[in-house]
Amino acid sequence: MSNIREVAKLAGVSVATVSRALSHPEKVSQASIDKVMKAIEQTNYKPNMLARNFRSTRSYSIVVLVPEISNPFFALLIRSIEIHAQAKGYSVLLGDTQDSQEREKSYIDLVETHLADGIIQLRPHTAEYPVHANPQFPYINLCGTEDTPGKCIRIDNVKACKAMVNYLLDLGHKRIGLITGLKGNPHTIDRLRGYREALEESGIKFDQKYIAEGEYTIWSGVNAADQLCELDELPTAIVCMNDEMAIGALQSFKAHGLRIPDDISVTGFDNIDYSSYCDPPLTTIAQPAEEMGKIAVDSLIKLIEGGALTHEEHVLDYEFITRKSTAAPSNGD
């Protein structure tokens, strides 16, 4: 995003002239206006057009960037964000970014042109994130991981996944498989670390053959579970990095004639609505979506209003939910 100084430089006029050309063109020569407008087009500079003639520079809307709109966990967060934003007089625009940086940029433009006031990001982070170059940009990350840069609200994913594996170890499981999300995803990295740490601390060797890669969708859970079913010796429990993959895994295992939890325990992550309606209902980790949404909105509005946050990072507690998809291994495994 270019700024007014670059425009002035290219137009060969002062910054004050650019500003006047935009706010009081009647005080500037037509020749200067022409030069400024040409430079604006060339630099793709986006002046705060709406604010120019209206008293308030606030649009009272915030943008929520969502990597994948059909993910029900994001729906829980969005619901909370909307309730709290609305209570404070803000409307919410959702940008489904489908993990495209280019699309994220177009939503960031909405804030840079003052058509929205700030951004809540539901993707942990991207490699080069334009908003981090500008600490004044009102921006909160709501699904952070260990290495999310900037202002961030999250749970401890390492600890949560570790707790899940420890729970299965305590039940007596020794061969614990894992269905991961995509390898490079920051949540995958943190949760995999939790899985490894729990195994290592209990003296069980990490075994790559018990790991199957999914992509956080139901279908990918089916495929990953199908793949694990080809092992000579099946794990007695499978940790899935989200509920959707666990729901897919349940179906695959049942199709292979396995009873859950008698033959194999299955766990999820997120506590989406469907996790208590599948058969059997899933043991899972609930993130405090309601509280996360509230803190995100409160923090973002504070930033929009020019305030500072007392904490850059909020690490909230998760809840461990035990349902019927887990039990002790039945055959003394």
Next chain:
Amino acid sequence: MSNIREVAKLAGVSVATVSRALSHPEKVSQASIDKVMKAIEQTNYKPNMLARNFRSTRSYSIVVLVPEISNPFFALLIRSIEIHAQAKGYSVLLGDTQDSQEREKSYIDLVETHLADGIIQLRPHTAEYPVHANPQFPYINLCGTEDTPGKCIRIDNVKACKAMVNYLLDLGHKRIGLITGLKGNPHTIDRLRGYREALEESGIKFDQKYIAEGEYTIWSGVNAADQLCELDELPTAIVCMNDEMAIGALQSFKAHGLRIPDDISVTGFDNIDYSSYCDPPLTTIAQPAEEMGKIAVDSLIKLIEGGALTHEEHVLDYEFITRKSTAAPSNGD
């Protein structure tokens, strides 16, 4: 939304002067500019600010209005809209309206100020819809019903629900219950009509005691099914007006010790992903979400580009999907 004529009247200047004050202020006196700006503030007139200084008046973004973002059927439509919009160079902004007309209005403002180019609406209709006053407003309804006004893409909900009831009648069911959405919802009205017509045509009297009202959520399906379980004589089949309520109903019936489909058949509507992962998988109606999204995008862009549509209304075929939640009544009922 006020227009330029109202601004001119209030400012006591001509429409041409208002226009010039906005596009070439250097050609207008400061006194006129002051009067015009004051009138703009008072009337809340929103001139096309971004277009004023840039060549294109196109923002290349479209707004999709979603009544409830956590509904997985809407997620299917949104996915299709995004794929087709992106292919045509348009980005998509989602407005979660939570059925509030006031919130819809704020999204319509985005188009009126040329920050977006058009709207795809996923709610069948609202009583007084501002966009219908302006036939030039690029606007498509994508979840229409029998009485949706204006340009609309839909399936025949009456026929689809009738087909579901006829299927159950053909299996031998005579006592067929219904879990509806909220009474006033246009989809509820159409689907209820289909249910009544099927019963009447087969000589079965409509009986209010077999109808339970839900609100298109899982929880409401649980509650509605609990309510039906209090009947002295239970229906042998239950038609649910969407899959989520059917998934809730499955759980309620199982909790009451009923086997599905042996003791009671259950059907859904929409074919969301989870409908094939619940236990048993649901017999349901699939709307052609992919095709609907494509037609909506193509039609809207045609309107944005100033073209006309050959059809005001597209009524698409649905698909009947038979899975394991339905069977003939077992006890000769």
